[in-house]
Amino acid sequence: MLLQNKNAVIYGAGGAIGSAVARAFAREGAKVFLTGRHRAPVEVVAKEIVSAGGSAEAAEVDALDEQAIDKHLESVIGKAGRVDISFNAVGIPGTNILGVPLVELDVAQFSLPITTYATSYFLIARAAARRMAANKSGVIMTATTQHSRMGLPLSGGYGPAMAAEEALTRVLSVELAPQGIRVVGLRPQAIPETDTLKEAFEARAKVSGLTWEQFQEFLASKTHTRRLMTLAEMANMAVFMASDKASGMTGTTVNLTMGSLDD
């Protein structure tokens, strides 16, 4: 098992990506500490993992609340001794931020994704790094999308938010790698199993005139594989990148866009 004896903290663990990563980490032997803004969805995932024979605990932690993040990490260290992996899977509903042309977008709506995504990632990463530095090892991870590098219409501040996260991954890495801490992002292709993609479709449906099926076909047509990504594919890569097998990877975002975005 690739993550045997590792302790992983996952933020936004009740969501699609967070829960898939949590299950995959636990299957590979990690003890997972699941957190989310609301406890109930995180509790469901933790129970599933425990029923399948894994080790998981759930907690309510707002990833924009510095003190709540610190308090929770202290409790993890109290129970498990150390934190090896920190995974940021926080996401906000696309319905609040997508579908409006930039010239009609108000500043609050533009800023919301930028401040939410960049600030939560910063707070999570900083708290983890402070603890990981003591052990001279650890991996800090986040998830972004191809909006970070492509001009996609009706995305408001979402693209700038994704670009900010990828920039932060590089800056965190250059400061933390000398202390034994790797920082890596994952940039998955759209995942049709998730509500996030459905919201992205719905926000643009009126303007695009596409059906849900046509929207997926359109996105898939931009990939080399002519299909979109599965949660399992994304989670498998998360496991590998979190593991010691990826010890040579830091300061970068793994391009999982299946060919839509050239390197």
Ligand SMILES: NC(=O)c1ccc[n+]([C@@H]2O[C@H](COP(=O)([O-])OP(=O)(O)OC[C@H]3O[C@@H](n4cnc5c(N)ncnc54)[C@H](OP(=O)(O)O)[C@@H]3O)[C@@H](O)[C@H]2O)c1
């Ligand atoms: N789904 C895709 O196709 C896809 C593809 C590529 C990249 N991504 C990226 O991956 C990330 C996660 O996406 P997802 O599809 O898993 O989204 P999701 O299903 O909406 O999950 C996001 C989770 O974040 C939680 N959250 C929101 N604000 C929080 C806060 N302040 N503190 C703690 N938790 C908070 C949400 O909890 P509540 O519901 O309780 O608010 C939710 O459980 C996003 O950055 C997204 O852009 C997604």
